[in-house]
Amino acid sequence: MGYLAELKKIKARQRREERAALREQREFARQVKEMQKLSEMEQARLMVAAHLNQIDVLRSMHREASPSFDWASCAFALPPPLIPSPSKWRHLIEFHTTVHGFDNDQSVPPPSWLPGNSQEADTLDAAHRANAAAAHALQMDEWQNLRSLGRRILAGEPASYTMALAEYSNLSELGALGSEIHFTVHDPGVLEFTMSASDRSCVPEESLSLTASGKLSAKPMPKKLYHEIYQDYVCGAVLRIAREVFALLPVHTILAHATVTLADRITGSQRQTLVLSALFDSSRMNSIDFNRADASDTVESFPHSGSVKASRSTGEFIEVKPMALPVTRGPDSFDSLMIQIAKAKADIEAARFLIPRTRSANTAEPALIQ
Helix, strand or coil, X not given: CCHXXXXXXXXXXXXXXXXXXXXXXXXXXXXXXXXXXXCHHHHHHHHHHHHHHHHHHHHCHHHCXXXXXXHHHHHCCCCCCCCCCCCHHHHHHHHHHHHHCCCCCCCXXXXXXXXXXXXXXXXXXXXXXXXXXXXXHHHHHHHHHHHHHHHHHHCCXXXXXXXXXXXXXXXXXXXXXXXXXXXXXXXXXEEEEEEECCCHHHCCCEXXXXXXXXXXXXXXXXXXXXXXXXXXXXXXXXXXXXHHHHHHCCCCEEEEEEEEEEECCCCCCEEEEEEEEEEEEHHHHHCCCCCCCCHHHHHHCCCEECCCCECCCCCCECCCCCCCCCCCCCCCCHHHHHHHHHHHHHHHHHHXXXXXXXXXCCCCCEEECC
C-alpha cells in the first residue's frame, strides 16, 4: 500500500463517522430545542426516545473500534510524487487565439473566465505551480514523519507508541464523556493504561416512559438498573480503549485499570478509587463478536480484579487491588522469537528498495533509494 493511500486511511480514522447512537443523540438534542412547537404527546415521545438513546450510548461504548493499522506500509512507503504542472492558462489562451484570433475583424473575445492576455495567463500558471509545490512539500513532511514513526514503532520504541496514541488513536468519544486516559508502555508487546471514568452523573437518575394514554411518566431509576448502566459504561469504555490500542499498535497484552471518583469515608474528600483491573490479550479480543457481547460479561471473561458493582450495604463501589503484569519470559521465549522474525521481515521489506547502480570499473555496489 502506498504512502498516500495509508495517509488517507489515517485521516479517515480520525474523521470517521460517529456511531449511530451518537448521531441520534445529537439529533434528539436538536429536536428537544424545538419541542415547544410540538404537542404534549409528541414532546413525551421525544423525551422518552432521547432518554433511551442516552442509555444506549453509555451501554454500547465497546461495540465499535478502528480497523487495524499497517505501520509497515508507512515505514517503507515510497515518497509522494511531484506531478508536473503544465502551463494550463497559457495553453488555453494560445488555443483560443489559434481558433478565433487570426482575423482581427472577426476575432472572438475570450470568455470571462479566461485571462485577458498571455501575461495574466503566465501569472496564474506560476501561482498554480507554487501552490502545487507547497502542497507537495507538506506531503513530503507528512511522509517523512509517518515513515520515521512507522520505523520506530516496528523497532518497539516506547516513545513512538505514545506519539501514535496521541496523534492517531480514535478515542475522542471517551473524552466527550469526561474520561481521562493515561498510558504506560512497558515493552514492545505490553502496554498498561488507567482510565478515570466520568462520575455517575452521566447516568440519568430518573427512568422515563410513556403511560397508556401517551403521557410522560418519570420515576426514580431503580438502584440496581442505575448501577448496571454505570457498570456497562465503565466496562465498555475499558474494552473500547483496549480495542483501539490493539488496532493501532503491535502489542499483544494490555493491563487495563478503571478508577471512579468516590468520597473518602474518613476525610470526606474526593479521591480516585480503583474499581476494575483486567488483563486483555489480543488473540482472545479479536475472537469476540462485540456487536452481541455484553460489556460487563466480556470483561469478566478475562483475568480481572473487581466488577464495578456497588456494595449492597453501602451503595458505593468496592475498591480493588490492581492486577500485576505477567512475568516476562526469558530471552529464548516465543515472544523474543517473534520479535526477531518481525525485524527480519522489516529488513526484507527495506531490501526491496535496493536497486543496482550502473556497473563500472570503480563500483558495483547497490544504491539505496532515499
